[in-house]
Amino acid sequence: MTASMRLRAAIVAVALVVLVVVAAPDRAATAAEDGARPPIPQQLWSFAGILGKYDDAALRRGFLVYMDACSGCHSLRHVAYRDLSALGVGFGPEDIKALAAQFKVEDGPDEEGKMFRRPALPADRIVSRFPNKQAAQHANRGMYPPDLSLITKARRDGTNYLFAFLTGFEEPPADAEVTPGMHYNRYAPGQQTGMEGVLSEDLVEYDDGTQASVPQMASDVTSFLAWAADPHREIRHSIGVRVVIFLLLLTLMLYALKREVWAHLHERKEEAAAAARARNEDRDHPDQAEMPH
Numbered sequence: 001m002t003a004s005m006r007l008r009a010a011i012v013a014v015a016l017v018v019l020v021v022v023a024a025p026d027r028a029a030t031a032a033e034d035g036a037r038p039p040i041p042q043q044l045w046s047f048a049g050i051l052g053k054y055d056d057a058a059l060r061r062g063f064l065v066y067m068d069a070c071s072g073c074h075s076l077r078h079v080a081y082r083d084l085s086a087l088g089v090g091f092g093p094e095d096i097k098a099l100a101a102q103f104k105v106e107d108g109p110d111e112e113g114k115m116f117r118r119p120a121l122p123a124d125r126i127v128s129r130f131p132n133k134q135a136a137q138h139a140n141r142g143m144y145p146p147d148l149s150l151i152t153k154a155r156r157d158g159t160n161y162l163f164a165f166l167t168g169f170e171e172p173p174a175d176a177e178v179t180p181g182m183h184y185n186r187y188a189p190g191q192q193t194g195m196e197g198v199l200s201e202d203l204v205e206y207d208d209g210t211q212a213s214v215p216q217m218a219s220d221v222t223s224f225l226a227w228a229a230d231p232h233r234e235i236r237h238s239i240g241v242r243v244v245i246f247l248l249l250l251t252l253m254l255y256a257l258k259r260e261v262w263a264h265l266h267e268r269k270e271e272a273a274a275a276a277r278a279r280n281e282d283r284d285h286p287d288q289a290e291m292p293h
Contacts, residue, residue, distance in 0.1 A: 041164055046223070047227075059227050060087050081124060086227070167218045169185050
């Protein structure tokens with residue numbers, strides 16, 4: 001084994017050791033988080049995969065569920081009202097303006113240096129029920145309801161976990177120990193959570209006539225929150241597909257060009273080799289070269 005090969009082997013070994021050391025705490029944390037909870041069921045999402053697309057109808061239904069069941073505690077501070085135009089039917093400019101105007105936001109200072117409240121504008125972020133984190137904690141027994149803008153990215157396997165969490169509330173088994181003030185959820189870390197189940201049959205009424213079952217509402221609001229966390233997903237994937245296709249075509253063109261260039265070089269090389277052989281033969285057999293025909 002040469003010195004360079006030994007060096008490469010040593011670098012690979014060190015890299016593997018570092019990878020194991022770095023990944024080990026993450027695996028331990030994952031195991032501790034999972035506890036005794038069952039595996040998260042995998043759902044079929046319309047937006048999954050590189051060619052996936054958001055279901056606009058599901059997004060509209062999910063926004064309705066968020067407003068009716070989630071917005072009382074959870075904020076959505078990274079989404080502006082005007083972003084909702086991506087939801088399609090019923091979210092035109094005037095609809096969004098009217099929706100935003102139902103809420104008040106603090107603005108200012110005015111000419112007198114005072115802060116004032118005004119109706120929200122489409123450019124404003126979706127208004128939270130609580131003015132600050134302390135107010136949210138005080139209203140929820142000291143527990144802070146997380147902002148949902150990026151919740152599907154904040155959790156491992158976020159979309160499937162969120163759906164499982166929303167449908168995982170049930171009566172605790174006889175042998176389960178639930179801390180006072182907590183609620184049993186078979187998919188939550190430790191199988192208990194400070195949030196109570198908020199979804200119930202026919203909690204909302206969908207405009208499109210879809211039955212508002214708990215799984216349906218959980219699926220819709222999960223789809224909406226997945227969109228809120230990654231609203232440009234479809235555009236990014238579309239650009240990515242075009243770039244990959246372009247690179248493949250460019251690779252084929254460059255390969256064909258390489259074949260063409262090297263074909264000429266090989267021909268010249270063969271011609272030069274034949275000429276060299278002829279010269280060598282003439283040099284090795286001068287008498288034959290001078291023999292008259």
